[in-house]
Amino acid sequence: MPVIVGPCASYTTLRDMTLFSKTSRIQAARIDRSRARSPATTRSIRFSICANLAHLATRKNIELSVARPSSMETRSGRRECFRLVQELEATLMRRVQDYSYRTRRRTPLARLRARYSRLFLHLDNVRDIVGGSCKDLLLKSSLMRLAPPEVHHNHPLFPDGSRPRRLCLFASYSKTSVVSDMVLEQLRAYRQAGFSIVFVSMSAGVSKPDLERLSGFCATVIRRDNHGLDFGAWADALRLLAGETTGLDSLLLTNDSNIGPISPLGPWIEKCLASEGIFGLTESLQGGAHLQSYFLLGHGRRATEDLTAFLRKLRVSFSKWILIQRGEIGLTSAMRQRHFVAAVIDHETLENAVLDDIEAQLELSVVCPDLFANFAIDQPPSAGIHDLQEARRIRDRYGLRRRLFNFPLNPTHQLASVLVKTFKFPFIKTELIVKNPARMPFAPDWRYCIDDQSPCSVEMIERHIAGR
Template sequence: MATASMHRTAWRPVLAPERGRAAAEIDLAAPLHRVMPLRAAGPVMPRLLHGLGTRSAARFIARGAAVATEIAGAAILDLAWPRRAARPVVEEGRARDAGASLALFLHWSPDGRVSGMVRRQLALWRDQGFTVVFVSNAKVPAADRDAVAEHAALLILRGNAGRDFGAWRDAFAIATRRFGMPRELLLANDSVLGPIRPLTPIVDAWRRAGEGMFGMTENIAPRPHLQSYLLLAAGERTVASVARHLLGFRDSRSKWRIVQKGEIALSARAVADGICCGAVFDYAAACRAIDPLTRRELGSRFVEEGTGRHWPLNPTIHLWRPLVAQLGFPYLKRDLLRAMPDATGPSAAWRALVGDGDAALIVDHLRIMGVR
């Protein structure tokens, strides 16, 4: 596997301690990363706490109205004109079939171009032993398809219906007809930028955990679930559970509905099926790592330690700095950088934690995505 580039700022990954275990008790010889179980679901956490935590009341009301409008409008259109992707076009790649480990990687960009960062991600998953299937919801130019074919065993081109879960559903059906049912199934998309830290220790942690569904980050709102930008289903029973979820997924125009019926419902299904679920970067560890600068950025509700439990946060958006700087999280979320002032400029907040080579790939990708 290619290694991540050197970084300007020194960092020391902090092993997320087991719940109820003091940091001082951690064996420093233990593996760098480990999978922490998804916390048990209690009463469904009020959605408003998730949205209100970092917003003023006025901004929260405006956001709520926008989401309600999006849901209602999409529901009417979905009922009147159900959205269906065009029949997928399948092309052969030049990468080999690696066997029982299958990766479904979703791509989208406004003009279909595939950035160097995305090609690097494909190569890294290939080098981790996965048969890589590249599925795009865009019209990918011929030159870019040829570049992707170096790292993928199969390329699938479809319309942008159902976002990531619709694409994974279609790709899973096509790929399993070609390669058979895998023992490992990786779901990935290009909504994360990087990796800016090595992936191998994280993949090793997933594989040490045995059978189950494993992710990068745990989100606790509206109920505990694994964020779906990167998930590994390990073991036949887990893959079968994920397959049932994907094949039963219905396309929608509503991003909110896709998150609810795709991402959040996937963890709920796995738990109901008795599948072990866990994240390398669990929510409690991310909250413990919050630094003073992050607290100031979050606002007055987070001045006191421990308030993340009362005002649940999206870890990849609100806790990005402690995740990367202290816990060794290897990605930055694209939506996070999109919301930053001067996201591609030299003074952008994320640059201090990223090496020059990785930064150049990220900036190029953001520009392809229309971010300046």
């Protein structure tokens, strides 16, 4: 039975690309026999294929003749099922590669809708700036007051003058005021890397059971009101512990805005400690090239002194937009004048990975069709017209590179799948999973990135997300 595909509009939905990525992984697992180490694994793959086929048959305008796991027990049934999977993938690829295919966003009505959505995004930024600035004025005029921070000392930061003096400032927030097991696993990873940890909570409070759990990892626990987000938390911690934070060899600024680690974190920290300077895990070009602030590490005496001085002079704000300009982007600009600043995965490295990953391009073509306007998805040239197709392939590759530079994407959102699959990245943004503002098809598949070797289990991460 052939695969019957409905209107092209169905391909613009979120789940189509998710199912496409699932079937790609399932087919790859079936072909790569090294992954199928046991009969149980093989059965799991068979049932997953049938589950995806059944989902497509019931939820989309696609009719399939094989949708029962029992049909996979015979050789002919397996052959038919895999043929259907291959035909389904070929159909989805043709929809993207077809030059005449146009997504809804390119219709006049969709363009108008997209333009208004960008307008609402700008209005949200204006609302954030105005509201945050008003709160800043109220705080400055003493019409608004913040509760004094609560400091709980468990043990000295650096007992007996221990070396190296590595300090980690960990900012945390939870609506339920609960410190999850996943957060403790992150603290464990930083502790194993040799950091003394100061835990700064911006939740409503820290319960006694959580204080006891944190005492095994953190030298100091601080509870403060949420003013200035992460940068405000880090600056407050340095102010409250000014006498103990001199002469640092390394200073790590991080938070709990990511789920994970889903792969060992130690090797990534070691890369940042290999030389002196200011380092991050990823780099973004949005708003100007800068290190993303969920992980910032200063290594070396001069670098940590300048990083500490920057935080102490920083004027924090209730506005997130203002804080990003002053803190995240401003910090990178200021540190570049005096120090070596780099990301473990910089923009060029991530860009090259996207250009070599057809599945990543397919995913981006669904949510960012303008990146691929008049382009064909990169594919091997056919016989007979080798030179022409090779020329078009090279042209499209450089054209896509230029567009990725002119219209930069957020690495931890639009390119999260490349980070995790290609680089075995240890983190996934919590916002990507909970809200998914960019509507990325990869987001629902985050559980597939966690295996038995991951420090955090799926259950641990789900409990953490429930408290956000």
